[in-house]
Amino acid sequence: MQRFVILISGRGSNMLALLDAGLPGECVAVISNRTDAAGLEQARARGIATAVVGHATSGGREAFEAALAAEIDRYQPDLILLAGFMRILGDEFVRRYQDRMLNIHPSLLPAFPGLKTHAQALAAGVRIHGCTVHFVTPSLDAGPIVIQAAVPVLSDDSEATLAARVLEQEHVIYTLAARWFLEGRLQVHDGRRVTLNDEGGNSDVLINPGCL
Numbered sequence: 001m002q003r004f005v006i007l008i009s010g011r012g013s014n015m016l017a018l019l020d021a022g023l024p025g026e027c028v029a030v031i032s033n034r035t036d037a038a039g040l041e042q043a044r045a046r047g048i049a050t051a052v053v054g055h056a057t058s059g060g061r062e063a064f065e066a067a068l069a070a071e072i073d074r075y076q077p078d079l080i081l082l083a084g085f086m087r088i089l090g091d092e093f094v095r096r097y098q099d100r101m102l103n104i105h106p107s108l109l110p111a112f113p114g115l116k117t118h119a120q121a122l123a124a125g126v127r128i129h130g131c132t133v134h135f136v137t138p139s140l141d142a143g144p145i146v147i148q149a150a151v152p153v154l155s156d157d158s159e160a161t162l163a164a165r166v167l168e169q170e171h172v173i174y175t176l177a178a179r180w181f182l183e184g185r186l187q188v189h190d191g192r193r194v195t196l197n198d199e200g201g202n203s204d205v206l207i208n209p210g211c212l
């Protein structure tokens with residue numbers, strides 16, 4: 001059975017969606033860079049090993065990333081899922097887990113990389129917003145896209161209402177993408193285009209999970 005590790009920094013709702021999805025793999029650990037991440041308790045309640053590698057106490061970014069990698073490697077995962085993990089990871093760390101680390105980002109990339117994506121979307125006046133699951137590469141929020149989901153932006157939306165609408169879709173597409181990875185069905189072509197291996201051959205990954 002394939003093994004996966006989830007990295008979180010806070011609430012952990014994506015982590016919970018992944019844990020409760022009945023994925024074809026075993027979650028062998030949940031690791032956080034913050035001791036106060038609420039998701040840790042929920043992982044423990046499900047009998048999953050947890051660990052904290054504090055970014056503030058590790059002695060700088062390189063030491064933090066080395067400690068984080070050492071912790072991850074103890075569990076020998078096939079897949080690393082960043083689920084609301086709020087640290088930017090350096091090149092060396094990212095290359096170590098190349099092609100087996102996924103991230104969920106709350107915008108339709110390449111629009112609105114970085115932080116405060118819902119505020120960015122509202123400020124830009126876009127009518128459609130959403131979320132993206134992508135492979136992690138050294139360039140921030142720019143790795144090969146696995147799946148995206150779109151939601152409307154309504155005229156009376158606040159950051160909070162828009163975030164809630166997007167989050168619901170995050171849970172859907174992240175569990176789908178993780179499932180596909182664990183089933184060995186994702187293929188990255190030329191470091192950019194991702195296809196989903198179907199019984200009938202390779203097909204393009206559909207953009208909106210409602211279509212599946």
Ligand code: GRF
Binds near residue numbers: 009011
């Ligand atoms: C999610 O919106 C995720 O996309 C973003 O941070 C939020 C984390 O939420 N990077 P949760 O911890 O998964 O509830």
